[in-house]
Amino acid sequence: MSTREWLLTEQPGSRRQARMGQTYRTWLAFRRNRLAMVGLGIVLALVLVALLAPWLAPQDPIVGGSLRTERLLAPSWQHPMGTDDQARDILSRIIHGSRITLLVVALVAVIATPIGLLVGTTAGYYGGWVDTVLMRITDIFLAFPRLILALAFVAALGPGIENAIIAIAITSWPPYARLARAETLTIRTADHIDAIRLQGAHSARIIWGHVVPLCLSSVIVRVTLDMAGIILTAAGLGFLGLGAQPPQPEWGAMIAGGRRFILDHWWVATMPGLAIFVVSLGFNFLGDGLRDVLDPKAHK
Amino acid sequence: MPLIDISDLHVRFGPVHAVRGVSLAVDEGEAFGIVGESGSGKSTVLRAICGLAPTSAGSIRIDGQTLTAPRPPAFYRRAQMVFQDPYASLHPRHTVDKVLSEPLAIHGFTDREARVERALNDVGLGQGFRFRFPHQLSGGQRQRVAVARALILEPKILLLDEPTSALDASIQAEVLNLLDRLRSERGLTYVLVSHDLAVVAHMCERLIVMQHGQTVEELTRAELQAHHAAQDYTRNLLAASEGFTRAAP
Amino acid sequence: MTLLAVDNLTVTYPSRQGPQSVVRNVSFTLGRERLGIVGESGSGKSQTGRAILGLTPLPGRATADRLEFDGIDLRAASPRDWRALRGARMSMVMQDPKFSLNPVMTIGRQLAEAARRVASGRADARDRAVAMLEAVQIRDPARVMAAYPHELSGGMGQRAMIAMMLITEPDLLIADEPTSALDVTVQIEVLRILDDLVTQRGMGLIFISHDLRLVSSFCDRVLVMYAGRVVEELRAADLAQAQHPYTRGLMGCLPRIDADQRPLPTLQRDEAWAR
Numbered sequence: 001m002s003t004r005e006w007l008l009t010e011q012p013g014s015r016r017q018a019r020m021g022q023t024y025r026t027w028l029a030f031r032r033n034r035l036a037m038v039g040l041g042i043v044l045a046l047v048l049v050a051l052l053a054p055w056l057a058p059q060d061p062i063v064g065g066s067l068r069t070e071r072l073l074a075p076s077w078q079h080p081m082g083t084d085d086q087a088r089d090i091l092s093r094i095i096h097g098s099r100i101t102l103l104v105v106a107l108v109a110v111i112a113t114p115i116g117l118l119v120g121t122t123a124g125y126y127g128g129w130v131d132t133v134l135m136r137i138t139d140i141f142l143a144f145p146r147l148i149l150a151l152a153f154v155a156a157l158g159p160g161i162e163n164a165i166i167a168i169a170i171t172s173w174p175p176y177a178r179l180a181r182a183e184t185l186t187i188r189t190a191d192h193i194d195a196i197r198l199q200g201a202h203s204a205r206i207i208w209g210h211v212v213p214l215c216l217s218s219v220i221v222r223v224t225l226d227m228a229g230i231i232l233t234a235a236g237l238g239f240l241g242l243g244a245q246p247p248q249p250e251w252g253a254m255i256a257g258g259r260r261f262i263l264d265h266w267w268v269a270t271m272p273g274l275a276i277f278v279v280s281l282g283f284n285f286l287g288d289g290l291r292d293v294l295d296p297k298a299h300k
Numbered sequence: 301m302p303l304i305d306i307s308d309l310h311v312r313f314g315p316v317h318a319v320r321g322v323s324l325a326v327d328e329g330e331a332f333g334i335v336g337e338s339g340s341g342k343s344t345v346l347r348a349i350c351g352l353a354p355t356s357a358g359s360i361r362i363d364g365q366t367l368t369a370p371r372p373p374a375f376y377r378r379a380q381m382v383f384q385d386p387y388a389s390l391h392p393r394h395t396v397d398k399v400l401s402e403p404l405a406i407h408g409f410t411d412r413e414a415r416v417e418r419a420l421n422d423v424g425l426g427q428g429f430r431f432r433f434p435h436q437l438s439g440g441q442r443q444r445v446a447v448a449r450a451l452i453l454e455p456k457i458l459l460l461d462e463p464t465s466a467l468d469a470s471i472q473a474e475v476l477n478l479l480d481r482l483r484s485e486r487g488l489t490y491v492l493v494s495h496d497l498a499v500v501a502h503m504c505e506r507l508i509v510m511q512h513g514q515t516v517e518e519l520t521r522a523e524l525q526a527h528h529a530a531q532d533y534t535r536n537l538l539a540a541s542e543g544f545t546r547a548a549p
Numbered sequence: 550m551t552l553l554a555v556d557n558l559t560v561t562y563p564s565r566q567g568p569q570s571v572v573r574n575v576s577f578t579l580g581r582e583r584l585g586i587v588g589e590s591g592s593g594k595s596q597t598g599r600a601i602l603g604l605t606p607l608p609g610r611a612t613a614d615r616l617e618f619d620g621i622d623l624r625a626a627s628p629r630d631w632r633a634l635r636g637a638r639m640s641m642v643m644q645d646p647k648f649s650l651n652p653v654m655t656i657g658r659q660l661a662e663a664a665r666r667v668a669s670g671r672a673d674a675r676d677r678a679v680a681m682l683e684a685v686q687i688r689d690p691a692r693v694m695a696a697y698p699h700e701l702s703g704g705m706g707q708r709a710m711i712a713m714m715l716i717t718e719p720d721l722l723i724a725d726e727p728t729s730a731l732d733v734t735v736q737i738e739v740l741r742i743l744d745d746l747v748t749q750r751g752m753g754l755i756f757i758s759h760d761l762r763l764v765s766s767f768c769d770r771v772l773v774m775y776a777g778r779v780v781e782e783l784r785a786a787d788l789a790q791a792q793h794p795y796t797r798g799l800m801g802c803l804p805r806i807d808a809d810q811r812p813l814p815t816l817q818r819d820e821a822w823a824r
Contacts, residue, residue: 191389337732442650470816502804543766
């Protein structure tokens with residue numbers, strides 16, 4: 001029996017086989033969407049580049065070359081993306097900058113998703129005053145534009161990439177909470193929730209074991225689609241000088257640095273801009289593809 | 301003393317008065333039917349027994365003890381429910397194995413493996429079904445899983461809410477036979493809710509007919525089979541269940 | 550007189566394992582009578598009804614050697630021909646009226662709109678709508694005319710739906726499980742309405758249902774479908790003498806009020822039936 005048959009069997013022999021078969025089926029469905037595969041490729045490339053940055057980058061991202069002869073050089077074989085006003089190789093800076101971008105994306109996802117899920121499912125499951133209190137708090141966070149609220153946080157906590165990440169995470173969970181709550185409201189009246197309640201399960205078990213798994217896919221899709229916005233917010237904070245601090249090679253801060261020469265030396269701001277564009281697009285494609293396989297309601 | 305004793309039960313959902321003073325008594329080992337059309341409150345009576353619907357007035361006693369809300373954990377080991385729609389009553393992301401072993405985990409059973417295997421065999425599904433997801437099962441197979449889940453805690457009372465009305469006729473027969481066999485093997489007590497008089501007549505020794513939240517009348521199987529109904533409403537139901545009758549031209 | 554002739558109707562859907570036929574070589578003719586199509590879920594009975602009206606959902610494809618309605622070849626019908634036929638001369642009643650009625654329009658407006666196709670003017674259309682609601686035994690037509698679909702009960706909604714499908718006085722009505730969502734007592738009333746319309750207007754009716762007992766008591770003839778094929782065609786009155794083991798099995802496995810048979814006989818499916 002081939003691995004494929006083992007995975008696709010209608011009669012799995014163990015828990016592991018059932019789970020892996022399910023994952024493989026999802027993968028088969030996902031693979032058929034070409035744009036989603038492109039998105040997955042971009043995101044995987046980002047991860048690889050971030051992991052291997054010290055080996056991939058041709059030059060040092062922080063310490064530049066000779067300030068007299070190597071400043072603001074146009075793209076060439078020596079410097080494929082040119083150099084900036086500190087005579088640093090832009091390609092190397094973008095490669096190292098991918099680490100910061102990945103850090104932002106990963107930490108925001110790890111912090112904001114569970115908060116949103118927990119708040120949303122708890123509010124939706126219990127209803128009543130729990131729902132009212134939790135959702136009004138969510139509304140307060142939703143009422144501020146994300147960048148403004150992040151600005152306020154950073155202003156209070158002090159500039160720096162860590163504070164920027166915390167600020168973005170704190171401002172991005174409310175939409176996930178609303179989404180999870182809306183899903184929970186439809187799930188909690190389902191027969192299978194009544195059934196597990198009749199087995200004597202506690203609310204915590206029902207929420208984590210039965211409600212969250214059903215909300216998770218739509219929240220994951222939403223988080224993935226939000227990644228582009230999160231990268232842009234991080235870049236925006238960097239651009240305003242409130243995110244990563246120089247000389248860290250953060251893409252938004254790099255655009256800010258290149259702004260002064262945009263007319264004469266276009267590559268300084270354009271190259272990091274392209275990087276942001278490609279990665280944001282990659283996350284959007286991936287999110288769209290995930291929605292098609294994970295969210296049954298999106299099916300035609 | 302009856303095993304289930306409901307007296308003057310009222311259930312209100314806000315302004316809706318769904319059940320208005322229903323009383324019934326079910327003996328141990330008996331199968332009791334509740335027949336009615338949609339909105340008659342028949343399912344609400346069932347849900348009130350297991351605590352899914354609030355008791356606004358009246359009392360529900362099991363073994364002489366009045367049930368309290370919320371139900372104590374021990375209650376769920378005495379009474380379980382099978383739902384109407386087998387497509388909605390199983391968690392779409394849980395395998396059969398998970399569905400069956402979770403109640404055992406909740407109630408702290410240690411011999412889960414053996415119990416899950418036995419439960420699958422009891423409802424006529426082999427071990428090959430154990431690690432399947434609901435979408436890999438047909439409607440009849442899902443309903444068997446739902447029956448297995450209800451029985452895995454070895455309750456004495458099974459509440460059946462239209463257990464076969466979402467199934468094809470041939471599958472309905474298989475599930476009804478299964479329920480019949482399990483009852484005689486284990487001495488279970490059934491309360492079966494259905495809109496289908498024939499199903500109730502087949503399964504239950506006694507039944508009540510409900511309309512607008514109230515009991516219209518109580519009948520035994522023999523009375524039903526002999527078409528001895530005292531109320532017009534019951535007679536209409538009986539006539540309708542025979543199919544369409546054309547007035548003589 | 551033959552109203553509808555179907556010869557070798559096949560409905561095919563593409564799938565990963567190649568094309569799958571959900572209806573295979575179905576042939577029958579229909580006069581001005583009540584024809585029942587009975588089968589379990591997945592038997593292809595609903596797909597047969599849809600294919601006759603040219604409503605096979607994509608990516609499905611319906612083919613037939615002959616598909617003729619009142620002398621018109623439906624296989625060659627253009628979208629324009631279909632518009633002239635559907636609604637006006639052939640109609641379909643679905644299981645759930647909530648999906649078939651426009652939720653943001655009153656029943657009266659929807660009925661009058663349908664009636665405009667046959668009525669001489671606005672006032673005539675309205676009169677026809679009221680008359681039609683009376684014909685389907687709605688006691689208070691004025692109230693129903695002003696109501697939105699969600700304001701009606703299941704039985705009322707289904708009657709309004711039937712009124713809408715019949716207001717153009719079609720020659721052929723395809724009713725797909727028209728009463729399955731209704732309570733038994735209401736179900737019988739709705740059937741009585743359909744029955745009157747067939748007898749009085751000489752309409753042809755295809756009644757699609759899973760309920761063998763209901764179909765046999767209501768229809769003149771019955772087609773029994775299994776796995777996309779017609780396994781048996783017989784007069785409803787002769788159902789007790791059915792030859793095919795599937796038909797006999799379907800009849801036998803129903804519990805009966807006045808017979809105490811236990812266990813119930815179950816259907817032993819035979820691979821050969823599907824072939």
